[in-house]
Amino acid sequence: MENRDLVIIGGGPAGLAAGYGAYKAGVKDILLIERDNTLGGILNQCIHNGFGLHRFKEELTGPEYASRYEEMVKETNIEVRSNTMAIDLSDDKVITVVSSKRGLEQIKAKAVILAMGCRERSRGAISTPGARVSGIFTAGAAQKYCNIDGYLVGKRIVILGSGDIGLIMARRMTLEGAKVLADVELCPYSNGLNRNIAQCLNDFNIPLYLSYTVTDIIADEDNKRVKQVVISKVDEKKKVIPGTEIAFDCDTLLLSVGLIPENELSKKAGIELDSRTKGPLVYDNLETDKEGIFACGNVLQVHDLVDNVSMEGERAGKNAAEYLSKGERNASLIKTIPGSGIGYVCPQYIRKDSLKDDVDIFFRVRVPSSNVRLVLEKNGKEFFSIPKIKVVPSEMESIRIKKEMLPDASEITLSLKENK
């Protein structure tokens, strides 16, 4: 069996950054496994700009952003194995991989970084009724057909969901000559970044139907392709209001209804997952409950900015390096708990005694709110808070807690409160 110090599973933005971070922190023996033939992951099909403003202080396209990191990794001694799929991971860090070139191999790692990314929720996940015919795609699949393979999946399009990929595809399909008739969002607010609403819908006069959902898909006479998509208004409990139907004559329905971290390997290793993030439960150093296995990027929590993915990846790399040199950190635990108004928090545990730096807690709010305070409490007593003018669920937020501020407590709760 091949022995490695650090194996990174996934060569998208998180994995590349993790490799780079670990190398910079002194790890000499790093293997990066990528299932595709190229590095960069989903960035390769994100040909629009807007990437890198934080990380590189300039505006890059997805492929440009990916190539920056590829170049950085190329200058290291990190070994990259592409066209290689990890099909199993054990809790003692044995990774089973397959590739055409090298066959089936098992690799024993001293540390592992999970960076498998996420997948899109599909029609089944939201149980959309109606015809089961061609012309129904996730936005990401349509993006792959369009930007990588050079095909348009349809000419008259309705988009369900206002996630960022859906918004980006509304513009992309329009630029390619398709007619995007509507973007339909179940929530009373958009689930994409504000700049994408402005640049991808408003600039092209594409109407956004808030508090609407798709209630029927009608097939053509031969039962082959989408002919019509019917949407209906929903009430505040997201229940369909009869009589509010609007029908669009179209050939395609694109779905942009959320992303789910892809944790099949994590489950095989027995790693405990968070039911809220759908990613592993991690400590402040991004280590999962299985010693020496770290997670970063969209496999851990779904991000909205790749810049944050990279920073999290580099952090995971650095922490894995520290683990490799120092071993397990035993410390008393503080559990972080999402309180009222907070969808999730990550990391879910802080090992206080061994904490060297301040700790950033990432989270998303449940609903858009303005003029609020982020409040940290222990035993119902507030010990830290910061005001926020505006928070929205579509943007990941973070709050930094200074090490010395952490209380002696087994749990702390983060809540959203009105700013009086």
Add this chain to the structure above:
Amino acid sequence: MHFDVTIIGAGITGSAIAFELSKYQLKVAVLEKENDVSMKTTKANSGIIHAGYDPKPGSLMARLNVEGSQLTHDLYPLLNFHYKQIGSLVIGSTEEEHQVINDLFERGLKNGVKDLHILKTSAEVHQYDHNLASNIDYALYAPTAGIISPWELCLALAYTATINGVDFILNCEVKDITKNDKGFLISTSKGNYESTYVINCAGTHADDIYKLVLKDRKNDSFTILPCKGEYYLLDKDQGSLMNHVIFQTPTKLGKGVLVSPTVHGNLIVGPNADYEDATKDDTCTLQTSLDFVKASSLKSSANLFFGANIRNFSGIRATLKDQDDFLIEESKIVPHFINFAGIKSPGLSCGPAFGKEAIRLLEKAGLNFVEKKEFHYYRLPTFFSNMTLEEKKQAIISNPLYGQVICRCETVTEAEIINAINAPIGATTIDGIKRRTNAGMGRCQGGFCGPKVFQLLMDELKLNYDQVYQDRDGSEVVVCKTKGEK
């Protein structure tokens, strides 16, 4: 072209008959309207091999169910379709339901179902399946019931028939059938065929096919009433919720909604029985039906988690008007024309027994059977994901494309997809690949592998982009090239 026997329809019934006939020195054709076998009811049902306690004793259903489930069990090692004999429970909690379960037990004994017994306490029932609702205190246990991949069984039978000389003619819609002195003249969208015998296995369209040959003699016709059933398919992390096929106690209103693991490790929940909204070919799903299935199934187990749903689908049952049994017989008016009509549940469980029954009917109708000297079973390839580590290793050594994973959810490799395209009845569509390999069957529902499978179909079959279909002929995936592409 002249055939001894022409079968109309390549679902489980037609394929099973073709399989059985291919053992004899006969010229046999199967005419199928769609672009693949297993395209209608066969691909969209619960995937259950029933033990056989349900049909009325003495009925065709009872006899063929018991015979068919045993034959399926025997064919499994030869054909290598996914099949597991996990047993079934009919569950009940009220006095009335206990009585129905006792009646089913008696029926089962009369039908010759082996090893049935009744679980008489809540503790015993929950020992079999601990996630059942707490009020369930009585159940009929049938250990011979099983779960199966219906399309794989159909494919294995059709492949075997093909390599033993049967002609499967796809995209071939039967337009007219005329009886003359030599036999039948069948005109189709692909031209004319002659045949001495015709077997009608046209599923929901069996009545339409029969009417073609009856011409104005309508008094012998029958009517198929389509009945739609809708399903949820939950992700694999839910597959272990149940150990057995869980049936609710049948009532006058219907058979109830079942919950069962599938052979691929998912959990299937459904179906309802909707006559009102059903048409013969429309497999759309309705919100009201999905809501009904969800609400009904929760009576079996409160632990069902529909947040893990990955797909809804519906299938159309071919139900006979005025008859609760299959209609399987040689036409009383048109000799040598044999109907297999009203093949609804437990049709899949009868599968291979339909082949045996066809032989009996053809013999009675005067066809002479001479066994072939050689007959070969077509063993379906084992999925890469089902192989042991050592088998995987060897597979990649023998064909490096086994090392190239295309569908990440189901770990389907390029080699398997190429094999599916080059099978005896090769896949020509994205869904055809799905049925043969499981690519696109998983939790992302083809979001990642769809474009790759699309490309492989174009490359292997030398197709243009507008000739690659999702499913039925004409169901285009992409509609044009982007501006930059020539």
